[in-house]
Amino acid sequence: MSKQQIVRRHTPRSIAALDAPIVMLTAYTAPMARLLDPHCDMLLVGDSLGMVVYGMDSTLAVSLDMMVAHGQAVVRGSQKACVVVDLPFGSYQESPQQAFRSAAEIMARTGAGGVKLEGGQEMAETIQFLVERGIPVMGHIGLKPQAVHAHGGFRTVGRGDEAEQVLRDALAVEQAGAFSVVIESTLEPLSRAITEKLSIPTIGIGASPACDGQVLVVDDMLGITATPPRFVKTFASLGADIEQAAAEYAQAVRTRAFPTAKECVGMPTEQAADKP
Numbered sequence: 001m002s003k004q005q006i007v008r009r010h011t012p013r014s015i016a017a018l019d020a021p022i023v024m025l026t027a028y029t030a031p032m033a034r035l036l037d038p039h040c041d042m043l044l045v046g047d048s049l050g051m052v053v054y055g056m057d058s059t060l061a062v063s064l065d066m067m068v069a070h071g072q073a074v075v076r077g078s079q080k081a082c083v084v085v086d087l088p089f090g091s092y093q094e095s096p097q098q099a100f101r102s103a104a105e106i107m108a109r110t111g112a113g114g115v116k117l118e119g120g121q122e123m124a125e126t127i128q129f130l131v132e133r134g135i136p137v138m139g140h141i142g143l144k145p146q147a148v149h150a151h152g153g154f155r156t157v158g159r160g161d162e163a164e165q166v167l168r169d170a171l172a173v174e175q176a177g178a179f180s181v182v183i184e185s186t187l188e189p190l191s192r193a194i195t196e197k198l199s200i201p202t203i204g205i206g207a208s209p210a211c212d213g214q215v216l217v218v219d220d221m222l223g224i225t226a227t228p229p230r231f232v233k234t235f236a237s238l239g240a241d242i243e244q245a246a247a248e249y250a251q252a253v254r255t256r257a258f259p260t261a262k263e264c265v266g267m268p269t270e271q272a273a274d275k276p
Helices: 012-016 030-039 064-077 096-110 121-132 145-151 162-176 188-197 238-254 269-274
Strands: 022-026 042-045 082-086 114-116 137-142 180-184 202-205 213-216
Touching: 012 082, 012 180, 030 042, 030 064, 042 064, 042 213, 064 082, 064 096, 082 096, 096 114, 096 121, 121 137, 121 162, 137 162, 162 180, 162 188, 180 188, 188 202
Parallel strands: 022 042, 022 213, 042 082, 082 114, 114 137, 137 180, 180 202, 202 213
Antiparallel strands: none
16 A cells, blocks of 8 residues: 655744745635645735625625634645635734634634734734734734724825834734735835844835745735735736636527537437437
8 A cells, every 4th residue: 555645834933944935825715715825835815705705895894703713624625735714803902812812613513734924013912922822913004904994094104103003013923923024015114124123024015026935815915906006926827717717608508509518417318319
């Protein structure tokens, strides 16, 4: 008998020990996770699913149950990548105790390797509370989508006096025990400086090539999103391919070119002979 190859899933600890740049993409479904898993070190079940999957204007209406359902799907569809699930808006900001209940539910019901939450100094106590109770935490600083209204929209962060606060946020997240931190839509020199100062991995999105890893929303990367953020590089044009395929399918149905006898089950021989 041949030996079955055992695939070891990345953990927060193994991610922190990686020498090469960390590869991370969002995933929301089992089929997508299956396709991405061989190539990614981490898969993020982001609350961006509210906008990407459900067509919401922001991430604010995403619920804990939604995150759990999609987290379960991504864990089932992956074998190698460390899966991290976002804590949605309103599920952790009230208190460290509320955050623990929410994070524990996600971890227990999905089998994910960790959770991600947004915030810097104001969330340091919460991060420490979770880490001390066995929950690996990824931080998220710079542009924080859950605070989009406070930010004044989706914009670049780190100009003027704001830069010092972002740096303080990064240091606070590290000191609180986070195993890594996402830096989003933050000026490149500041993102680079933060990466140089921190001992934990930084994951950039619209930040800096100096970050220890990069993450993109998978639909943006694949060219499915109609108008992706300007910092996104598309590596495919699946949106156009899907639209073309749908048009060809519609044409085939309307002209009765589909289905043919080959696509029909149990068609009598005399009818099959009449079909194209």
